[in-house]
Amino acid sequence: MILKRQSKGGTKQQCSSRNSNSSSTSPLQTICVFQTVIVSLVLAVFLLPAEISSLENGLARTPPMGWLSWERFRCNTDCEGDPENCISENLFRTMADLVVSEGYAALGYEYINVDDCWLEKSRGPRGELVADRRRFPSGMKALADYVHAKGLKFGIYEDYGNYTCAGYPGILGFSQNDAAQFASWDVDYVKLDGCYSLPIDMDHGYPEFGRHLNATGRAMVYSCSWPVYQIYAGMNPNYSSIIQHCNLWRNYDDIQDSWASLESIIDYYGNNQDAIIPNAGPGHWNDPDMLIIGNFGLSYEQSKTQMALWAIMAAPLMMSVDLRTIRPEFKAILQNKKIIAVDQDPLGIQGRRIYKHKGIEIWSRPITPIYQTFYSYAIAFVNRRTDGTPSDVAVTLRELGLISPTGYRVEDLYEEVDYGILSPQTKIKVKVNPSGVVILRADVQPERFSKRPYNPIFYRYPN
Numbered sequence: 001m002i003l004k005r006q007s008k009g010g011t012k013q014q015c016s017s018r019n020s021n022s023s024s025t026s027p028l029q030t031i032c033v034f035q036t037v038i039v040s041l042v043l044a045v046f047l048l049p050a051e052i053s054s055l056e057n058g059l060a061r062t063p064p065m066g067w068l069s070w071e072r073f074r075c076n077t078d079c080e081g082d083p084e085n086c087i088s089e090n091l092f093r094t095m096a097d098l099v100v101s102e103g104y105a106a107l108g109y110e111y112i113n114v115d116d117c118w119l120e121k122s123r124g125p126r127g128e129l130v131a132d133r134r135r136f137p138s139g140m141k142a143l144a145d146y147v148h149a150k151g152l153k154f155g156i157y158e159d160y161g162n163y164t165c166a167g168y169p170g171i172l173g174f175s176q177n178d179a180a181q182f183a184s185w186d187v188d189y190v191k192l193d194g195c196y197s198l199p200i201d202m203d204h205g206y207p208e209f210g211r212h213l214n215a216t217g218r219a220m221v222y223s224c225s226w227p228v229y230q231i232y233a234g235m236n237p238n239y240s241s242i243i244q245h246c247n248l249w250r251n252y253d254d255i256q257d258s259w260a261s262l263e264s265i266i267d268y269y270g271n272n273q274d275a276i277i278p279n280a281g282p283g284h285w286n287d288p289d290m291l292i293i294g295n296f297g298l299s300y301e302q303s304k305t306q307m308a309l310w311a312i313m314a315a316p317l318m319m320s321v322d323l324r325t326i327r328p329e330f331k332a333i334l335q336n337k338k339i340i341a342v343d344q345d346p347l348g349i350q351g352r353r354i355y356k357h358k359g360i361e362i363w364s365r366p367i368t369p370i371y372q373t374f375y376s377y378a379i380a381f382v383n384r385r386t387d388g389t390p391s392d393v394a395v396t397l398r399e400l401g402l403i404s405p406t407g408y409r410v411e412d413l414y415e416e417v418d419y420g421i422l423s424p425q426t427k428i429k430v431k432v433n434p435s436g437v438v439i440l441r442a443d444v445q446p447e448r449f450s451k452r453p454y455n456p457i458f459y460r461y462p463n
């Protein structure tokens with residue numbers, strides 16, 4: 001299922017013979033590199049979300065943010081041999097503590113989500129779900145209370161089929177009772193996986209469980225795995241139904257702790273963007289899976305790339321990392337306020353890949369503020385090349401689709417670089433590290449090169 005990587009051809013061959021002897025990327029070469037951008041920016045401007053009817057439970061108006069156990073802690077049930085890292089109430093309490101004390105909560109990370117392996121292997125005498133008695137001795141209601149007392153929200157995991165992926169009881173045949181049980185525990189978020197079920201049944205099964213959640217009267221974010229299992233089965237997911245019933249959904253493979261896994265996800269969302277992007281919006285999001293920043297598999301540059309592209313994709317920001325041991329530079333990426341603000345932009349328009357050539361990609365997302373008919377944008381330049389030197393990319397704002405005659409205030413979201421107010425004709429040049437990213441924010445200006453001091457209130461579009 002992993003998609004082909006980018007061409008690894010040398011920069012030298014990208015352009016005309018004039019600079020074929022150059023061993024570095026000259027501005028001239030990059031002009032050549034960008035000659036096709038104008039074609040693709042038409043898509044960037046016009047392919048915005050259609051008016052769609054979608055789940056309206058008042059939740060997930062921006063992509064949910066929080067912490068989820070799966071990618072980092074998996075199904076470690078060995079609390080005797082590995083008490084600090086096993087799936088247990090202690091682990092979730094500790095992470096809830098750290099989400100608050102280390103400043104993540106103040107930046108918007110609010111859900112503490114349990115994934116698979118929290119259950120006893122069989123249901124209780126009345127068919128009820130029972131949390132593992134050794135690892136969750138206080139029970140799930142007590143854990144939810146603990147999380148709520150921290151000012152956070154509590155999420156839980158189940159599976160639409162007969163079993164969860166790790167072999168614990170699934171909801172099939174019990175869905176109404178299970179929804180009621182989650183509500184009685186004060187759950188705020190339910191991730192419903194799709195192992196041990198028939199993908200063809202999901203078109204009625206996922207909506208049915210959604211109706212049971214709704215009928216409890218407790219608003220719970222509903223995270224579905226419906227499309228990804230159908231895609232695996234060769235089916236074409238009915239997204240118009242999915243967005244009516246789910247707040248978020250997985251489209252593609254589980255993320256693993258590697259750059260190869262991250263690249264395959266980036267490619268999937270780029271290559272399938274026309275089918276995927278229109279489905280995203282406030283209350284309903286595509287989910288490219290967890291943030292793996294701060295674990296073992298990604299370099300610093302690659303971690304910055306994940307954070308930037310997840311923000312461009314309006315992705316849920318669910319960290320799966322050991323917050324006890326995360327290094328400061330990775331924590332700083334997860335806590336980058338400017339990039340979080342892009343992810344959480346109130347328009348909720350998912351961004352897209354607008355350029356891809358010889359290992360250089362440009363991704364663009366329309367964001368607020370809007371002035372007249374012009375959006376502001378977040379722009380990510382991604383270097384998928386492995387020839388270990390930074391690549392220069394030079395492009396005018398106009399080529400990126402930024403055509404407001406009033407200009408844009410442009411700043412770098414990782415580095416303290418403020419480009420000032422630039423006209424569409426201005427060429428900007430960035431240096432992108434191998435497997436790294438440069439992410440810019442370009443805020444449309446209210447008046448042509450205004451002499452007034454920068455003040456966002458002047459140009460916030462009334463809507």
Ligand SMILES: *[C@@H]1O[C@H](CO)[C@@H](O)[C@H](O)[C@H]1NC(C)=O
Pocket residue numbers: 161162172196197198
């Ligand atoms: C689930 O279990 C029931 C009862 O054993 C069985 O009839 C059904 O085929 C199973 N469904 C799937 C999708 O495995």
Ligand SMILES: *[C@@H]1O[C@H](CO)[C@@H](O)[C@H](O)[C@H]1NC(C)=O
Pocket residue numbers: 056057058213214215216217218219220
């Ligand atoms: C249930 O669905 C209705 C109709 O979409 C919605 O207005 C309401 O907020 C939902 N309630 C809950 C608890 O999700």
Ligand SMILES: *[C@@H]1O[C@H](CO)[C@@H](O)[C@H](O)[C@H]1NC(C)=O
Pocket residue numbers: 238240241
């Ligand atoms: C997809 O779901 C919608 C809404 O539930 C339904 O009206 C439509 O018929 C479905 N389309 C297909 C191809 O099944």
